[in-house]
Amino acid sequence: MLKVRLPGVMLLTLSATLGFSISMTSQAAEGEYDYFSANRQLIRNGVQSLLTCNGLFTSRRTLEQVFDQELAYLGEHTLGDASGGPYTVHPREQAISVGGGENGPAILSAFRKGIGCVVMAPDMSLEDIDSLPQLEMPYPKTDPRSLDWPNGDANAVVAMPTTINNDALQQASDWAFNRESEEQDTLSLLVIHKGKIIHERYAEGIDQTTRTRTWSTAKSIAATLIGMRVDSGAMALDAPLKIDWSPKLSGGEDPRNAITLRHLLNMSSGLYPIDSFNMEYATGSGLSYWAGASSVDGARNRGLVREPGTFWDYENYDTLLAVKAFKNTLGSDAAYREFPRKRLLDRIGMRNTLLSTDRFGDFILSSQVYTNARDLGRFGLLYLNKGMWDGERLISEQWIEFSRTPAPASASRGNDYGAQWWLVPDNRKKDVPARAYSTAGNRGQYVIIDPTHDLVIVRRGLDYGKQGFNRWDLLREVLKAFPE
Template sequence: MVRVRLLGLVPYALSATLISSLNMTALAAEESYDYFSANRQLIRNGVQSLLTCNGLFTSRRSLEQVFDQELAYLGEHVIGDASGGPYTIYPREQAVSVGGNEHGPAIISAFRKGIGCVVMAPDMSLEDIDDLPVLDMPYSKVDLRALDWPNGDAHASMPVPTTLNAEALDQASDWAFNRETDEQDTLSLLVIHQGKIIHERYADGIDQTTRTRTWSTAKSIAATLIGMQVDSGKMALDSPVAIDWSPALSGGEDPRNAITLRHLLNMSSGLYPIDSFNMEYATGSGLSYWAGASSVDGARNRGLVREPGSFWDYENYDTLLAVKAFKDTLPSHSAYREFPRKRLLDRIGMRNTLLSTDRFGDFILSSQVYTNARDLGRFGLLYLNNGVWEGERLISEAWIEFSRAPAPASASRGNDYGAQWWLVPDSRKEDVPADAYSTAGNRGQYVIIDPSHDLVIVRRGLDYGKQGFNRWDLLREVLKAFPE
């Protein structure tokens, strides 16, 4: 066991979004007390705990790499460094505790088989780790190195076709890796054309097996699983989602019963906003992401403030409500926990992908998935091939069309959002293909699908600060290798 401490109080910590939120809070402090200050400190510790745990035990990176990259987006607010700080690493338990004493409540995160690290509540200890969920599903014993791409990794690559400009493709790769700011940190770039990898590049300390967090790219995976249930008739887009809202209301119909699955997937539920109004790291989904709260209970406990479908508002809780509705269509908790592996991941070769849960066993599919570039390339190929994998249809064309159709409420922002997928905004349809679409996750996680060029691009990053990496610019640069 390694145990180190750093004396002195360190300010609240988190991403550029949180820093902006904290600045706003500081301005408001002249007029009112920040009643969420304890939450912010709690969540700060949880962010560092969970990212460190996953960095060490899921990504298998060194502590120095974790501080240099995984924790870089915390900026000056990260507490401690690789030489020591108010944290404890427990190698035997595969756990990390951050905080304690003057640094606020200690938060423990622990690696769990088949899931990745799970964050625990502040009042939990190492003795509680064995009660956390696991996914004990064996993988096929087939050697992926000998199995042909895309199910395995053999024969995955081909030379750049003579119809493309190999030099221009290399220049696009350099554009992605050699950024003008250190805050844009590209880890990997994968370019797949005609089903084969024609370009694959990794930063120092990263290789094709390295798992990193998808952040909100996980939302597109969630939508795929939900789409499978819609295709089977077990869920319906335009029927009210059967959510047991909290608090339960008496004396009349709950207006939240008007919310449909379509509204949730289009980020237009009309429920009280949290994440997009500078409260993401003080309450709401932040407590389930980083502090051990239930990802379901908080999502159910929001009031309706707008007519469903009338206003676009990016909220993690909308995704988590859709995941809750998905869970409720399955006969048991074990069926729910095994569904992603059985129905999607194992069938398309995504065997390096872990879908994380909260401590109650509910998937946090708005953000917490750990995977590598090749697995995301496989995911992109499924969509590029209109839902067909090796001759078997896994997702209907109708679902893919819905995923790519602009959410009606996104019209005011340029029709740039579909159903848990991002679309080329109206302002970019002159310089990149209008039918392209992509996943998008914090810190630069993108899977870009360009049907008109038979192309999938995967970019993984650990960006921080302003996080200005633009996926449509990347597509533009890669397309310079293609004939006009």
């Protein structure tokens, strides 16, 4: 585990694979001065601002629910509580500002139609909200409540098949919800077998319409959109990326031009690490996630420190570089912003899903997607059905196979990572099906696909602290309900 110091007393403990949890210490690192303390304070305010904004205006939860669950992530360093504090909610503008004065720069986030909340730069105000991007794109006219699952929500849940042990499945559900640690907070569980929902359960205050943040499960959605462009011939896995690197080098070929789309999707670009080596909540992607910086400018401003493809390093910026390369193939901002809805979300019934952008209009598809359990179930079914939907091919079988093929550089960690998807590690292939694969996002966001049992499992959470919810253990427990 790696530790990042926030101002004063906070340590952020980063997993080597996903997200972060929070622990405390009362002493500064001996002999060290944190030159990034101002950034960390800025980002802390932005985390609370953006999560609260989305909690209120995207998830439609109460302020009490936001502080109890979304902001449990920040521990004792949450600013204020539901009764008040150094923050201001602006209901008319659907915005919230957090911080100011001794609490560091105030960070404002505002809800935007079709996108969700966008975090603004520290020097921006309510008057700047109208300059932020939004997506003015009508949804299909047919009411999803009148459409059969999975295109809609009618006739989604079926009676338990006689071949499945209902008691064992209920025990697996209880295992997911009744955790020994209060820090593991399951919001929803969906079990889809042979295309139909056979188990659906929500925590108090959550229902099938509640959108919550996917965190890095968004990376698998990003890879799907990119795969569509590869399938069409607009992108290639092993061709130059055509990224306008920063700073622009003179006097020879930029060594970063050796990086390919394959390297980025395999998390092995060889670029200077930020997110996995103590700096995620001080600079880099943290500033674009939480403080209004450009997600594109930061992603392309890293130097090469290793040969591409030789070292696995989980970096948000690798995903964002791939998204930038994807954007470059679409010709216009309008085509870019509408592509996810036109080519994926609307076609498989994911109408509760919002893909968020930075304030410059670039999708932050490494983390910032808001959706519900059923929409993620639909996404899982697309992969379980080998890229087919209603008799139409949306993504090639070749792309799906690439997605679930171990990245060469992941061999040292058990071959547990493909192309923006997680794989069953070598040491778990005796107790869960080796062909299973999964999305994974901080705070417990999982879409597990098990082709062996014609099964998709969705687990949404708001875990915090040490976290530790294990998706392969969940698959093991659910499979106890299935015949040998």
